[in-house]
Structures are given as C-alpha cells and as structure tokens.
C-alpha cells in the first residue's frame with residue numbers, strides 16, 4: 001500500500017507538485033544568473049563560453065535532465081490534478097464569489113502553468129534546440145581590419161585557438177572555396193571539414209585544427225532585435241514572465257504547505273520570501289529582452 | 297438597541313425533486329422579512345408561504361440552530377454559510393441583507409455530496425471517512441482509566457481541541473474550487489495525532505482516512521485557502537499541513 005500510495009494518492013500528488021515546483025524555482029534562479037550576463041555590454045565571448053559550459057559540463061547535464069523531468073512531471077501531474085478536481089464538482093454553482101475567500105493566483109494555477117508551459121516550449125525551440133542541434137548555428141566571430149584596410153572577419157575559438165584565415169561567406173559560414181584553397185595550398189596535407197557544428201577537423205589525421213563557439217549571444221540579440229518580429233517576441237516574453245510571477249506568487253509558499261511545513265515559526269518568512277521571489281525573478285528575466293530590444 | 301425592521305427580498309433557490317431528477321433555480325419573492333430573524337427562520341417563513349399556496353416547501357437541512365451540530369448547510373450568494381465568516385447558516389441573520397436584495401441559495405456542491413432533495417445533500421461520505429480511521433481503539437473492559445493519568449503538553453492539547461472543533465458541516469468542500477475535503481480530514485487526523493492516545497494508530501489512521509477520502513471522489517487540495525476562510529469553526533490550514541506530514545511519515 002505504501003508504495004502505490006506515494007504515487008497515486010491525492011496527497012502524494014501534492015508532494016510531487018511541490019518538489020518539482022521548488023526544484024524548478026532553483027532552476028529559475030540559476031538560469032537567471034546566466035541570462036543576466038546579456039545585460040553586460042560587449043559580453044559575447046563570456047556569454048558564449050558560459051553557453052558552451054552549460055551544454056557540455058557533465059554536472060550541468062545531470063541538472064538539466066532533472067529539469068526536463070521536473071517540467072514534464074510537474075505539467076502532467078498538474079493537468080491530472082486539474083482534471084480530477086473538475087470532476088469533483090460535476091454540477092457547478094449558479095452564483096459564485098471566489099474573490100471573497102481566495103487569491104486570483106491560487107485559483108488559476110493551471111491556466112498560468114499552461115501559459116508558462118507554452119512559453120517553455122517556444123523558448124526551447126528558439127534557443128535550446130538551436131544551441132543543441134542546429135547545424136547552421138553561426139560561430140562566434142569578431143571583425144578585424146585586414147592590412148588592406150578592409151574589414152574582415154575572424155572566428156573566435158576556444159582556448160585562444162586562433163583561426164588563421166579570414167574568410168566567411170555572407171551568411172557567416174565558411175565558404176567552399178576556403179576549404180579548397182587550403183587543400184591546394186598545402187598540397188592535400190590539410191583536408192578540412194566542419195564536425196559537430198563547431199569543430200574544424202583535418203580529415204587526414206583527425207586533428208582538431210580549430211574549435212569555435214556557437215554564437216548564442218548573437219542569436220539572442222538578433223532574435224529580440226528582429227526587424228519584423230523582435231517586438232512581438234519581446235512582448236510575448238514579458239507576458240510569459242507575468243504568468244510565471246503570478247504562478248509563483250501562490251506556488252512558492254504553497255509548495256511548503258504541501259510538504260507539510262506550516263507553522264507560526266517559519267510560515268511568515270516563507271511567504272515573504274516567496275512573494276519577493278515571484279516578483280524579483282520574473283522581473284529580472286523580463287528586463288533582459290526589453291533591454292536588448294530597446295537599445296538597438 | 298433593536299433596529300429591527302422588515303425587508304422585502306428576492307430569492308433564487310435551487311429546487312430539485314429528488315436525487316434522480318434534474319433541478320434548477322426557481323425565483324421567489326418574500327415580503328416582510330424581519331431583520332431580526334435568522335436565515336433559516338426566513339426560509340421557514342418562505343415555506344409557510346409556499347404551503348399556504350399549496351406548493352411544495354423547500355427542503356433544507358438544520359438541527360441545533362445554534363452552530364454546534366453541523367447540520368445546516370447552504371451556499372448563499374456564492375459563499376458557504378453565507379456572507380459572514382466564522383458562522384454557520386443557522387447563525388446568520390437577515391440583518392446582513394438589505395431591502396430589495398437578491399439572494400441565491402444553492403446546495404453544497406460536490407460529487408461526494410449528492411443532492412437528496414432541493415438544498416439537502418447527502419454528506420455520509422464524511423461519515424465513511426470518519427469510520428475509516430477517525431477514532432481511538434480502546435478496550436471497553438470497564439476499567440476506565442482516569443484521563444488525566446496521561447500527561448499531555450498544554451500546547452498539543454490546545455491544538456487538538458482546536459482541530460476537534462470541526463463540526464463536519466462540509467463548508468470546506470463546498471467552498472473549495474477543487475471540491476477537496478482536506479480541511480475536514482486534516483482536522484480529524486490532527487485531533488488524534490496530537491494526543492498520546494491517538495499516536496498509537498496514527499499511521500494507519502491517516503492512510504485509511506486519506507484513501508477513503510480519495511475513493512469518495514473529493515478533489516485534490518491546491519492550497520487556495522478558501523476552506524479556512526469559510527470554515528465556521530476557524531479550522532486552520534496548519535491541520536492540512538500536519539496531515540501531509542503524517543501521511544509522508546506513514547508512507548515512507
């Protein structure tokens with residue numbers, strides 16, 4: 001009985017909602033710390049190094065899998081709860097006065113959560129999926145002046161590995177001629193190709209000649225400054241942060257109640273911290289796209 | 297000090313012949329209601345009017361009419377036991393209403409509280425939860441032990457008594473948007489779990505009562521706190537937290 005009760009009973013569902021919800025709050029705090037680097041001007045290198053670390057570090061990987069699982073579990077459990085709760089009152093009231101006894105947030109957790117879920121999905125499509133899987137993700141680059149006085153572009157690589165050649169086509173990718181030139185210039189010694197999006201490898205011996213950063217910084221800046229959709233993306237982002245704020249306005253302290261922590265000693269402090277968290281965190285998140293969009 | 301006067305009111309009352317039939321809201325006008333009368337006396341007055349005009353009176357639950365039995369119910373203008381907090385419907389007075397007011401009166405709504413007739417609902421699901429574990433097993437050998445021979449810390453005794461104030465009225469379920477019974481069950485679990493006599497069976501009690509609660513079809517708590525506001529006996533959300541703790545302890 002004990003085992004199945006810990007998955008199926010009404011109270012167990014609350015534990016899982018609370019544990020996954022609080023874990024997601026931790027995730028939010030971490031994610032925010034990373035994003036705030038976008039507010040520092042000319043911070044591309046640091047930000048891209050951070051992005052690389054976040055996608056490759058094994059400890060971070062474990063945390064990110066925990067986050068994926070938490071979001072899934074939290075959302076599924078949340079929908080299940082909402083469905084069961086709707087069934088618990090098959091015939092509704094003709095006259096209700098809900099604001100007399102409960103807060104807006106507490107009554108709309110499912111709607112707010114769904115908005116947050118939609119946001120998370122679009123956010124992942126726009127940034128996470130590109131960072132992980134997009135073969136055409138631009139590599140970080142910087143502009144330099146060539147001896148001729150013309151502007152040229154150099155790729156920025158890991159551990160100061162310098163890209164010796166200054167050639168990119170208009171789309172920011174390495175041109176075909178570039179690879180052919182090298183092959184002929186070195187009499188076939190260097191037959192280069194791009195692997196795993198960021199690496200330039202000599203096919204002959206597998207030597208990594210260069211490893212660049214995926215330019216998540218540029219992707220983000222371009223996204224919110226897009227001439228056509230930048231404003232819409234910015235507004236959407238800010239609205240989603242409102243939903244998140246309201247979700248947490250109730251959710252943060254609610255999680256402690258679900259876990260059985262309620263008493264005169266801690267509850268006032270938990271409630272205060274929860275309200276502060278639910279205002280400050282979404283606000284700081286929202287400032288970033290606003291800053292990017294309106295400082296172009 | 298008496299400022300009693302008479303008011304005329306419009307009533308919108310849920311009428312339903314029996315558990316099977318579909319019900320609906322029916323409008324009534326009731327004149328000359330004394331503001332000194334209680335809400336249930338107002339309904340008595342309406343029923344008198346209905347009986348005099350050969351109509352079926354409105355069925356509603358009541359017993360003690362002094363706020364201790366938990367029998368009266370009613371969802372009045374969108375709130376369980378009416379607009380006042382900390383009172384049952386029988387303790388509500390017509391001085392809370394104004395001349396010309398429209399008052400909605402509906403039964404407590406929950407899958408686990410099926411309507412029997414009009415405003416009367418079957419709350420025996422609460423009894424079954426109580427029977428599943430809301431007791432302390434003792435041998436009735438005749439050797440009754442003096443209650444004071446087991447020391448109980450004052451603080452625990454106070455909290456237990458506060459939980460025991462629950463009259464099982466079901467207002468918590470009625471006002472919860474999720475139709476959750478956790479305030480009731482939390483109170484019943486706490487009342488025993490806080491006392492040494494109740495600790496012995498604490499684990500099986502909370503498991504059995506929660507299982508019964510789920511089986512009856514009550515919803516899941518999302519901590520909106522509506523129950524605590526509407527409970528006529530001021531049962532605190534701390535009791536739900538305590539039940540959650542007890543349940544976790546019992547399940548691990």
Ligand code: HEM
Nearest residue numbers: 018021024025075078109110113114117251254255258518
């Ligand atoms: C970063 C994202 C999110 C965070 C930080 C978060 C956080 C929380 C927290 C702390 C709670 C309170 C848990 C409790 O009362 O025990 C909660 C409740 C809830 N969440 Fe989320 N949540 C997030 C996303 C979502 C999503 C995507 C959904 C999808 C539908 C959702 C649906 C719900 C629902 C329905 C509740 C109420 C359930 C209850 O109170 O028992 N949340 N959330």
Ligand code: SF4
Nearest residue numbers: 462463465466468527
């Ligand atoms: S907890 Fe309060 S509202 Fe719920 S049944 Fe007990 S007395 Fe009624």
Ligand code: FES
Nearest residue numbers: 359361366368386
């Ligand atoms: S009739 Fe007994 S509490 Fe109202």
